[in-house]
Amino acid sequence: MGVNMERRKFIGYMGAAVAAGLIPGGVSRAFAAEDSSLPRGEKKPFSFEGVIGWAREQAKKPYQPPVVSDALKNVLSRIDYDAYQKIRFDTQKALWLNQDGVPPIAPFHQNRGTPEKVRIYIVENGQAQEVEYDPSAFAYKGDIQAGDMPDDTGWGGFRALYEKDHSRDWLAFMGASYFRCAGPQDQYGLSARAVAVNIALHDQPEEFPRFTEFWLEPTQDGGLHIYALLDGPSLTGAMQIACQKPNDTDIVMDVTVRFFTRQAIRRLGIAPLTSMFWFSETNRDEAVDWRSEIHDNDGLALWTGTGERLWRPLDNPKHTRTSSFVDQSPKGFGLMQRDRSFANYQDDGVFYDRRPSLWIEPKGDWGKGMVQLLEIPTDDEIHDNIGAYWTTDAEIPAGEERAWQYRMHWMKADMFGAANVAHTIATRTGRAGVPGQKRPDKGLKYAIDFAGGALANFKTEDKKITPDVSASNAAIQNAYCLRVVGQDYWRLVFDVFPDGNGPVNLRASLKEGDRQLTETWMFEHREHHF
Template identity: 30%
Template structure:
């Protein structure tokens, strides 16, 4: 089976995990359990949602509301056995639950859940519960249910809680479909894919000079699925300095894996910079990037660009890059119809990497549900020299900040897929190359568009390339049509003059109507 932990955390994820200090809170309905655990694990007990209680999803929301009425009390996780916080990744990833430690193993429920051990950078505890026949059942830590490989097991009779969970589907062709571990990180994939992009339930103040705030999951309640449902429902409680929240996630694995997310947030304090539908991925090098590396592989990336369907119905594609300096881009919109980080390169020959298999990495598409109002799709591109860094970050930033004491509800559908389930009825940009221009500081670009419309001789004959650069000037535009391949290649040069940044925009048009999606690019010198 696919090992969902095959990709080690990078420096950024390490800092985020380490920063997500868990609090042991004592307030109405939430009491400290520190005295109940010999190791002092930062667990907590919620009487209304504890062992043996009738489960009601509204209670998770009420718990989040109650948490938000008190300040966050951070607590450093100091109860790990000696050496567990400094375990090498390969030793930590070797700690796996034994078959008898898998939740619902052998019950033919369609899913199994593997509780994940704490250690490495995953030091903070998470409480796991199941909901069976509408009754809450606590998942108790038991070292006898783990295979520790080369690691010395922890002392007996301690309650270390867990660091998260790994979910596998037991449907017709079983595969491990999702992992929730660290802060509010989670990953998923479609059948036949390899582990790739990383999602976050919430992102707060990324890229700001005062530092990012890292929310974290406190607990999960997992509803036991009926054998034929094909869906797994997960409830989660998250917490952070500025807010607390409740999530309901419905996971439907398959050739496209869908995760429906409903989230209710309660703000402790005013928050101007918040992000929903966040996805992170790796882009080290490729033909569209100026930076080169001494690497045997011709390209190294698990995502190739950001795709958007605006509220007005415009299809947009923007290749991502590995810039020399930090780059932040904002794409203003109102009620967006969809956006996501996508991997468009599916040819193994583009990467020639038989270990990483970047061509098998998932695209992640977000479909907002309901009215999201005004805001922007934010894209952050971080310089990187390693293929394990998730250096590209995308999310929706609402224009309206969260006021202190406010309640906010947001919902979206997330598709982990080979290509977004909603596709443009237009030609799409399938390959981008760039290099030195004919003179001065000019840069030469080649953009390939592919689509059924480009096989129509009448459309091909009337198609023109509408190209702009702000700032800068466009020169030497040429079009090479290949109707037999349903392809049209556009070449052009951009002259930045004395500027060091140009925003490029290209769309193919015939009779004043778009024949292709809108291709955007930011070029920096």
């Protein structure tokens, strides 16, 4: 299928790199040089306009896939997850090590998931120098040794280290056009990509263009500007990511992208996000692990062009599913991790409660289109099964140019929720019907918890708050709402009985008269077994 999620392998290797690649190679930090000892090429003038020009010219030529020698393919095929953890970069060779206000850069080694090497340049005072591959930058602690690597070995990507703690990193680029950020709680989770090409088409496989070259430029305020070339069969691209210095609330990246099409593209995904959702309280009947929840993110948040706030809980469906949220001039969207309670995950190894949310804030008017949510069945946490991106219905012909700008917020709290609108904090399901009475053969009960906004000012006995629930191809029964005793949040409960005439799309909120007090909760109903 076109949604076979080949991207899964990249996430696994990036995780291995984070786990293993940051361990110093044995050189005492007390004797660290002021700058990297990695060899560099000659200086050449650099500008982002030059990168754009290269991408434009390359799009006029036939695509040339990267050449990987058989010798390199053979040795990389042996560098699996375990072998990769035994290849360690010497952080004393990191670029800009121990320079005040500059994040050190540590390149990645190639592995089974990244057979195509990338080129890395540093930019200072408008001049670029290539950072040449140096096998002595790595310590080989396993069966794979430096002498096994052929001459065409290169860098697999790079990561940015914390300025004051070189044992940890906060940003990583490796594999196709993937990158991710640890966020303010220093825990990697979901990933972003430069672009998605022909994503979620049932009759055509997705294409994965790749970053081929990076130019890295530190800023005076402790940030990092990343310029990148993108190449693939259907398009080329130039990307600029201006990363602000990490802080305790969010890590901000301003993105500018220019794409040039070689071939017609049926669906172009802009600002694509990639995540994992296995189970939570929403689909607890399908949990097979001892932990009660396992997910990088638990919902898709949208702020529409008309100002409406939407929340769509993530799901692990039985079959691949694509949901579209049509909009014009969107104000933002993102994959959120709202549940921050360690007790709900009980995982002190990978800390799902600390994983970042990622919000996309468009710059300029994105016009008409839609946010699409892609959900693919999974049976393990190692699989990447969630996608979200902005797209349009229109096919983009060959020879076209497109430009986009947006801001990315890697964050802990939902910083873009409206202060006067309550948000969803939990979605639970169970058998329909009334306790103590014969339960119906079919139907599902939903219990949705809302918190924030003005809800805390109301009491159940005030009888001012009413449920507003609608469904396509289904009947809604037993709908009511109440303030949970001893808590500041409200609960909306209702039963859904599908009529069998098509998909059941649900919408729900709480109101005081004509005033909506909560975001609009949305979900595509499916059967559960309790």
